[in-house]
Amino acid sequence: xxxxxxxxxxxxxxxxxxxxxxxxxxxxxxxxxxxxxxxxxxxxxxxxxxxxxxxxxxxxxxxxxxxxxxxxxxxxxxxxxxxxxxxxxxxxxxxxxxxxxxxxxxxxxxxxxxxxxxxxxxxxxxxxxxxxxxxxxxxxxxxxxxxxxxxxxxxxxxxxxxxxxxxxxxxxxxxxxxxxxxxxxxxxxxxxxxxxxxxxxxxxxxxxxxxxxxxxxxxxxxxxxxxxxxxxxxxxxxxxxxxxxxxxxxxxxxxxxxxxxxxxxxxxxxxxxxxxxxxxxxxxxxxxxxxxxxxxxxxxxxxxx
Numbered sequence: 001x002x003x004x005x006x007x008x009x010x011x012x013x014x015x016x017x018x019x020x021x022x023x024x025x026x027x028x029x030x031x032x033x034x035x036x037x038x039x040x041x042x043x044x045x046x047x048x049x050x051x052x053x054x055x056x057x058x059x060x061x062x063x064x065x066x067x068x069x070x071x072x073x074x075x076x077x078x079x080x081x082x083x084x085x086x087x088x089x090x091x092x093x094x095x096x097x098x099x100x101x102x103x104x105x106x107x108x109x110x111x112x113x114x115x116x117x118x119x120x121x122x123x124x125x126x127x128x129x130x131x132x133x134x135x136x137x138x139x140x141x142x143x144x145x146x147x148x149x150x151x152x153x154x155x156x157x158x159x160x161x162x163x164x165x166x167x168x169x170x171x172x173x174x175x176x177x178x179x180x181x182x183x184x185x186x187x188x189x190x191x192x193x194x195x196x197x198x199x200x201x202x203x204x205x206x207x208x209x210x211x212x213x214x215x216x217x218x219x220x221x222x223x224x225x226x227x228x229x230x231x232x233x234x235x236x237x238x239x240x241x242x243x244x245x246x247x248x249x250x251x252x253x254x255x256x257x258x259x260x261x262x263x264x265x266x267x268x269x270x271x272x273x274x275x276x277x278x279x280x281x282x283x284x285x286x287x288x289x290x291x292x293x294x295x296x297x298x299x300x301x302x303x304x305x
Contacts, residue, residue, distance in 0.1 A: 004076065007069045010048065013037065015056055035071050040065075045107035078285050090287045091120035098143035100127045105246040106298065107143070114294045121287055128213040129224070134279050138290040140288050141278050143295065145243075152280055156292055159274035162244045163265040166256040170236035172244040179239065179259035181213055188238035190229045191219035196269035202241070203266035211263075241265065245274065245304045273300065 009032070013022040019030040019037075026033070041048050048062035058066060098107055103125075113122055127141075134142055135152055145161050165179070172179075177186050181204075201212045220238050223229050226246075233240040234255055242256075250256040276292040299305050 001269045004073070006040055007073055009033045009036040010040055010074060011066065011069050013049075013056070014062065017056060019056065024041060089120060090118050090290055093122045093124065094287050094291060095124045095126075095139045096141050096143065096291065097128065097132045097137070097139045097143070100129050101230075101243075101246060102143060103127045104227060105243075106302070106304075110295055110298050113298065114291060117294070118287070118290065121189045121290075133140050134277065140285075141276060142292060144275050144277055145267070146273070146275055148267075150277065153277050154280045155275040155277045156234045156296075157273045158276050158292060158296035159245060161267050161270060161274055163241055163267050164244055164247055164251075164258045165239060165260050165263075165265065166233060166242050166247050166251070166258055167239045168234055168255060169257055171233075171238060172257060172259075174236065181211065181260075184213060185216070185252070189216040189219035189221075190232055190238045190240040191216060191222045192226055192229055192241065193222050193224045198268065202268070204260070204263040205266070206263045243267075245299065248302060248304065274304075 009022065009026060009028065011018055012026055013033055016022045016025065019033045023030045023033050026064055037048060044061065046061045047059050049056040050059055050063055107125065107127075111125060115121070115123060132137075132139060132142060143158075144155075146155075154238070167179070171188070175187060176184055179187060198215065200215055204211050204213060221229065221232055229240055230242065230246065232238070233242070234250065235259075239259070244251075247256055251258060276295060278288060296305065
């Protein structure tokens with residue numbers, strides 16, 4: 001029996017927990033899947049499933065074998081893609097996940113340019129702020145803020161995650177007060193709510209001196225959606241901590257002004273970098289590398305490397 005087909009039938013059966021449902025998904029008969037699993041079990045000399053009239057359950061050997069079988073099938077698929085790309089150029093599907101705020105800030109432009117440069121690649125880009133487990137989700141790549149010492153993952157730095165404290169000229173004129181560590185409590189704030197961020201303090205550094213500044217306890221607007229806060233900052237509603245990759249075009253055209261610019265703001269748990277991340281057990285294919293290089297090049301051209 002074809003080993004590749006047998007492995008695929010075993011993996012789908014294990015995922016669905018049923019020979020009949022797996023057979024329906026694969027367009028096979030249940031007996032064909034049973035035969036494939038029996039073949040693998042005979043080869044191993046050990047059972048992969050405990051079977052009953054109601055259900056099948058992976059054995060300890062089966063759980064171990066499933067993890068390896070998934071990796072083998074994934075790698076075979078990747079090698080097939082790489083061979084095809086060597087022969088015919090970059091093509092196929094690329095599945096990417098990234099934070100919501102990356103979309104409007106730069107990822108929409110990245111996708112446009114990338115699709116123009118690689119007309120035979122189809123992109124799926126899913127934007128969400130929830131943590132996505134790359135080892136289980138099926139994504140080829142994630143763009144993230146953070147640190148590059150992630151277990152089970154390979155992370156390449158593609159940009160900077162420096163923060164700035166910004167406000168619109170309209171707000172600053174209306175408030176009529178300078179912005180410095182002594183006057184922060186006199187100002188109106190737009191506060192990003194996120195479980196990784198401290199609710200008590202934010203940190204800055206100037207001339208080698210590190211300062212802890214209190215978070216505003218009664219902001220004019222608090223939200224877990226950064227784009228909503230940015231829109232209100234542009235409308236003149238208050239001060240906002242914003243990544244430079246987001247604020248750059250508004251600083252350039254004068255719709256935002258950076259205040260306390262001589263202070264370096266600590267990005268806290270978000271980390272100092274924008275990262276392109278993929279599972280360490282999967283070698284990045286040519287199309288993944290091409291996307292990573294394109295993102296890094298785009299951010300560098302806009303001074304955000």
